[in-house]
Amino acid sequence: MKFELLKAHGSSNDIFIVDGRPERIFSTPAEVADFVRLVCDRQGPLGGDGLYFVDDSRAVPEAFFFNPDGSSAKLCGNGLRCVGRLVLERREADALDVSTGGGRFRVERIPQVAAGVWSVAVELPPVTFRAADVPVVTTGAEHVDTVIPTLHPALRFTGVAVPNSHLVAVVDDYDENELVAVGGAAAGLPVVLPAGANVSFVRPLTAPGEIFVRTFERGAGLTPSCGSGVVASRAVYSRLGHAPADEPLLVRNPGGCARSFLTPAADGALTPRLEGNATFVYRAVVDLEQLAHAEPGDLDIDVLTDEISAYALFHEDNLRAIRAAGITQPER
Numbered sequence: 001m002k003f004e005l006l007k008a009h010g011s012s013n014d015i016f017i018v019d020g021r022p023e024r025i026f027s028t029p030a031e032v033a034d035f036v037r038l039v040c041d042r043q044g045p046l047g048g049d050g051l052y053f054v055d056d057s058r059a060v061p062e063a064f065f066f067n068p069d070g071s072s073a074k075l076c077g078n079g080l081r082c083v084g085r086l087v088l089e090r091r092e093a094d095a096l097d098v099s100t101g102g103g104r105f106r107v108e109r110i111p112q113v114a115a116g117v118w119s120v121a122v123e124l125p126p127v128t129f130r131a132a133d134v135p136v137v138t139t140g141a142e143h144v145d146t147v148i149p150t151l152h153p154a155l156r157f158t159g160v161a162v163p164n165s166h167l168v169a170v171v172d173d174y175d176e177n178e179l180v181a182v183g184g185a186a187a188g189l190p191v192v193l194p195a196g197a198n199v200s201f202v203r204p205l206t207a208p209g210e211i212f213v214r215t216f217e218r219g220a221g222l223t224p225s226c227g228s229g230v231v232a233s234r235a236v237y238s239r240l241g242h243a244p245a246d247e248p249l250l251v252r253n254p255g256g257c258a259r260s261f262l263t264p265a266a267d268g269a270l271t272p273r274l275e276g277n278a279t280f281v282y283r284a285v286v287d288l289e290q291l292a293h294a295e296p297g298d299l300d301i302d303v304l305t306d307e308i309s310a311y312a313l314f315h316e317d318n319l320r321a322i323r324a325a326g327i328t329q330p331e332r
């Protein structure tokens with residue numbers, strides 16, 4: 001079986017896009033998961049942080065996200081910017097809706113964040129802090145700024161669904177080893193976190209309107225950026241009173257930066273917006289049999305060097321700002 005793969009990234013969170021509905025391409029969910037694991041395997045010839053299937057044959061395109069471990073998720077915010085770009089370009093549209101994870105997401109072409117860097121905004125459905133929506137098992141209706149003793153003795157977490165599950169802690173000092181330990185532990189706490197959770201640490205930066213966020217993702221581990229983690233962190237930052245919801249914040253991740261804010265409605269609903277790059281990296285046609293036995297470098301790949309270089313230039317500034325804030329990341 002042959003596949004056309006598009007590799008893309010939002011803030012260096014790199015994902016594949018495959019045309020079609022997973023259940024039409026494969027006979028069973030197990031086959032879908034095997035395919036995703038094979039394509040995303042970093043030890044294999046390709047490698048990535050996840051994969052979106054896109055059914056672009058309907059009036060409202062539909063997308064289906066899978067983590068690199070083969071599990072499905074309601075949203076990949078960075079990936080949806082890339083899917084958004086793809087369908088916007090194909091349909092020669094400036095804005096349209098994409099359906100994914102049981103919700104409708106508005107994707108919109110926005111001015112380039114830097115020369116040669118295609119940029120997209122995604123408007124998400126309203127965020128929810130309801131414990132049952134995250135889900136986090138707790139005594140109250142929400143889990144806000146509270147310790148989960150089985151996860152960490154002192155860090156205070158807030159649970160939020162955007163609509164995938166996130167736990168966010170605002171920290172004074174960023175300790176990546178601690179994030180990895182807590183993120184890994186979140187996968188093994190079914191009594192408190194029955195669906196696991198993406199775990200983010202938020203460190204305020206001295207530059208006004210800027211924060212640093214890093215996420216340990218469910219089903220993927222530490223990634224250079226997590227778009228839904230950016231939105232979840234942005235929402236929690238306001239929920240805890242650190243910034244007005246509608247103030248656009250620049251969220252710096254190790255893989256890039258994105259802008260996010262929430263629009264409050266009269267009924268209290270908070271609709272988040274995520275703005276950032278949607279960069280195409282390469283296109284490849286792969287044969288499944290060949291892929292299973294190929295080594296890195298074996299496959300014929302059409303690399304989009306101009307887009308890669310434009311992003312690299314844009315990203316230099318972000319890396320400088322993170323280093324200047326004294327944020328360090330151990331070699332892994």
Ligand SMILES: N[C@@H](CCC[C@H](N)C(=O)O)C(=O)O
Nearest residue numbers: 073076077078164226227228
């Ligand atoms: N990288 C993504 C999030 C992907 C899904 C997540 N790991 C989950 O299981 O919910 C993003 O950019 O949002």
